[in-house]
């Protein structure tokens with residue numbers, strides 16, 4: 001899902017080249033990048049249907065629902081006219097999901113591509129988390145940037161791509177040349193194709209069939225594991241009334257005889273499966 005940053009024809013005028021407006025560049029680049037990605041077999045959406053449509057920032061991110069990646073396209077501004085480095089703003093580490101890793105991987109892949117094609121200084125990677133529980137899920141793990149917050153809320157890794165600075169004359173002139181934007185779009189699409197391996201020719205028909213069969217099996221298994229997670233997961237820590245009736249006598253017996261000792265942290269760590277095995281062994285009189 002591509003988000004052409006801002007809206008309209010005259011948003012964020014360059015301070016150094018009066019004819020440049022960021023909102024024009026992002027709209028043009030998004031169209032070119034969409035086309036280039038489609039050539040690589042991607043399905044590509046835009047967060048807005050017209051140049052004037054201006055969805056709210058978190059809504060732009062949420063429009064990525066169901067997509068593999070959300071990219072918000074921009075050029076940056078600085079009080080230092082010499083600044084040229086592309087900025088790649090990715091998810092901050094959350095220690096819970098792999099969305100932050102996938103966001104950073106996309107940023108790290110695209111960064112050198114942008115700096116090389118644009119001939120700028122090295123890319124700069126940046127993250128900005130909130131210091132409060134923005135979505136109220138009980139964790140302080142939310143993104144400060146509205147577009148990234150929105151994308152994360154629908155489970156999609158996101159990156160803001162700042163294509164150098166429209167406060168730098170050289171970069172601004174570069175971004176005003178459509179041929180340059182063509183090259184930039186091609187290079188970014190190629191990089192993403194490598195990252196997502198969409199190229200069909202990499203797999204034979206037989207391999208594709210085997211892969212889709214395997215994927216279906218994994219999906220099925222995942223569903224079963226999720227459905228039975230409560231039963232499979234560790235639930236029983238003590239001999240108490242929570243222990244199922246069918247397992248209680250065996251567990252009590254094994255605790256009393258010292259066969260079950262727990263993990264030293266006040267828990268027996270008994271899973272449903274483990275208890276079934278112990279009960280079967282008990283019935284076979286293994287412990288007598």
Ligand SMILES: [Zn+2]
Nearest residue numbers: 005022074075
């Ligand atoms: Zn912008």
